[in-house]
Amino acid sequence: MDLQTIKERIAVVQSKREYLLDLLEQPNLGILKVDVNQALEELDELIDEFKRTIPETENN
Structure with a gap:
């Protein structure tokens, strides 16, 4: 799976x-x-982890 596909899927989840x-x-x-509430917490954690793994400079 390429980075663009991952970004698109994260956007859908967000x-x-x-x-x-x-x-x-x-x-x-x-x-x-x-x-x-648990789903929201886990979703926020996943989004944060994605942002840490793929820094904003790579998100563009």
């Missing part, structure tokens, strides 16, 4: 973050709120 934030705000989520 776009899903907003959906998770919206889902987290739902009042009827119940115990699933814990899972959504």
Whole structure:
């Protein structure tokens, strides 16, 4: 897999973050709120790790 493909896939994953934030705000989520919160934390960690691995100068 080339770097451009990885960047495109990361961009798709980052776009899903907003959906998770919206889902987290739902009042009827119940115990699933814990899972959504965990997904957000893991997503943020993955994005941070990507940014550390592929510095911004290479992201362009």
